[in-house]
Amino acid sequence: MVSRQQPNIRVQVFLPNQSVQTLEVSSHTQVFDMKKQVALRLHLKSVNEYSIFLSSNERVFCLSDKSFYFDCLSHAECYWFRTGRRGSAQKNNAAPMVMMLKKIWVNGQPGLDSVADQVFHYCQEMPNYIRGYHQTPVDKIPNLAALVYRSVFGQGDGQIDKFSETASRILPIGFLESRKETEVQKAIEAELAAINNMTSAEAKAAFLTELSRLTTYGSVFFEVKQRYVKSLPKYCLIAINYFGVHILDQKTRELVKTFEFHMVPNWAFDDTSFTFIISDGGTWRLLVETNVGHNIDDLMMSYVAWIMNYQMRKKHGFVGTPQGESIC
Numbered sequence: 338m339v340s341r342q343q344p345n346i347r348v349q350v351f352l353p354n355q356s357v358q359t360l361e362v363s364s365h366t367q368v369f370d371m372k373k374q375v376a377l378r379l380h381l382k383s384v385n386e387y388s389i390f391l392s393s394n395e396r397v398f399c400l401s402d403k404s405f406y407f408d409c410l411s412h413a414e415c416y417w418f419r420t421g422r423r424g425s426a427q428k429n430n431a432a433p434m435v436m437m438l439k440k441i442w443v444n445g446q447p448g449l450d451s452v453a454d455q456v457f458h459y460c461q462e463m464p465n466y467i468r469g470y471h472q473t474p475v476d477k478i479p480n481l482a483a484l485v486y487r488s489v490f491g492q493g494d495g496q497i498d499k500f501s502e503t504a505s506r507i508l509p510i511g512f513l514e515s516r517k518e519t520e521v522q523k524a525i526e527a528e529l530a531a532i533n534n535m536t537s538a539e540a541k542a543a544f545l546t547e548l549s550r551l552t553t554y555g556s557v558f559f560e561v562k563q564r565y566v567k568s569l570p571k572y573c574l575i576a577i578n579y580f581g582v583h584i585l586d587q588k589t590r591e592l593v594k595t596f597e598f599h600m601v602p603n604w605a606f607d608d609t610s611f612t613f614i615i616s617d618g619g620t621w622r623l624l625v626e627t628n629v630g631h632n633i634d635d636l637m638m639s640y641v642a643w644i645m646n647y648q649m650r651k652k653h654g655f656v657g658t659p660q661g662e663s664i665c
Contacts, residue, residue, distance in 0.1 A: 353460035442555030483528035606630030
């Protein structure tokens, strides 16, 4: 019997630091094989908390580790990246981008894995800082801005003289609205002088160390709208990380509520909304308007499964394999 071997296909996997890893995949390649190969090349200390994603036209979908890569592509073409009304045969012709990101922030404390800090942690956390998602103490902003500046521009200080052009790349959105630009520039220049000999890599590590003190460090953020819970703002920022679901005021960034995962026993979503079932003495619903409910659901499932499997492994005499999609 003659066996015909199918050729391998080269796939580019984009990483948060804008580098690219080119992989060879075949019909037998599972998603986990792809991220494991990237992790081995980069010498990451762990791989389970990372995931492969497909992105197209601002829509992002996470691929299951256990699925075959080509099956994921077929599913994406048929269901995820169609345009027009549901049931329409119209498709998006743009090829989706394949990305590898850190999805659940375990083993995410700065310094545990210097490669992960440089390639993933900094590059995924810095945009959240720039968007102003974190409730960062005002007196810490000049130091963080200086560290971002050093990370982006290295040890040369020439760009700080063009502060009006540089500010949007190192300061949170809206920070200058109620402050004098010259005073902010002077404060950042003083911080830069204090870290004059710091390299770009060292600045990224120091930035992560400062940011890791915040409750929302390692979060994925979702801008949502809710109408029904009077004690919560109408426009909320939902941050999900290892410690649970955090509700922030979208305007002030004030942390309003935190629900640990055991306080969210169930949830549901559709194309336009996501509903959290909250149990904190009583049971009530938090319905928010969003078109990325599938991303929130995937993140919630991953964290809950990870925590459950972690608790199972701690039990004396446990012998078995992790259950559910705990390996992202």
